[in-house]
Amino acid sequence: MFSPPHVRVRSALRPILVALTSLLLLSTMFTGTASAHGSITSPATRNYGCWERWGHDHLNPNMAQQDPMCWQAWQANPNAMWNWNGLYRENLRGNHRGSIPDGQLCSGGRAEGGRYNALDAVGAWQTTRLPSSSNFSVTLTDQARHGADYFQIYVTRQGVNTATQPLRWSDLELIRTTGSYAPAETTVISNLSAPGRTGRHVVYTIWQASHLDQSYYLCSDVTFG
Missing domain, CATH: 1.20.5 (Single alpha-helices involved in coiled-coils or other helix-helix interfaces)
Structure with missing residues (x-):
């Protein structure tokens, strides 16, 4: 026809x-979900690292053996990885310790209705290797260009093993409180120093964004030396 x-x-x-x-x-x-806010991308936060390593292949069962902490996080809530830049709380007025309980630091006190709870799981998260604890940097990727009122950067004390115990405020030492930063897609905080650290640690970053009273709580697992 x-x-x-x-x-x-x-x-x-x-x-x-x-x-x-x-x-x-x-x-x-x-x-769409990955362009709204921001996070620490170097050294990678727990959920950013899981997204970076497995976002293209997140259903691969081999992850359970190769990267078990990421596997449990993907199984618990895949949106925590797709939304690696959305881990924040609002209107805490700088009361970080009073608002985020021990054992919930990496989820921002169960932020976003518990979306990020699996980031508090205790275990051997994959680490970013840093050559030295006496001179390292932290990089914020801020896709929405929120800017910062300040950053607070902590490192776990020597002897704290976050692979076997939940992260607590008393495990952390504040090594830098910065001033404000103008809005930019990339912000690097350099010349950080946490003397005496070797082996596995957590770099814990609080980013207080400028556009609103919006606080981000970000766990990056590292190995020094």
Whole structure:
């Protein structure tokens, strides 16, 4: 049966239009949530590291053996990884210790209705290796350009083993409180020093954003030396 040329053209274009629509939906799903806020990307936070290593292959059962802490986090709530930049609390007025209980530091006190609870799980999270504890840096990726009123950067004390015990405020030493930073996509806080540290540690960063009373609580597992 003969089809007019304009009908044949529309039929040929239909699969292309369907494919383009699908790509647009996928783009919205995976980049829309990941462009709203920010996080520490170096050394990688727990959920950013899990997203970076496994976001392209997060259903791979090999993760259970190769990266078990990420596996349990993906199983608990995949949105905690897709939304690696959304771990914050609002209107705490700088009362960080009073608002975030011991054992819940890495989830920001069960922020976002408990989305990030698996980040508090005790175990041997994969670490970023840093050459020295006497000179290192922390990098914020701030896609929304919120800026910062200040950063507070802590490092666990020597002898604290976060692979076997929950992280507590008393485990941390404050090594830097910064001034304000203008809005930028990337902010690097350099020349940080935590003398005497070797082996596994947690670098704990509080980022107080400037646009609102919005506080981010970010755990980065590292190995010094």
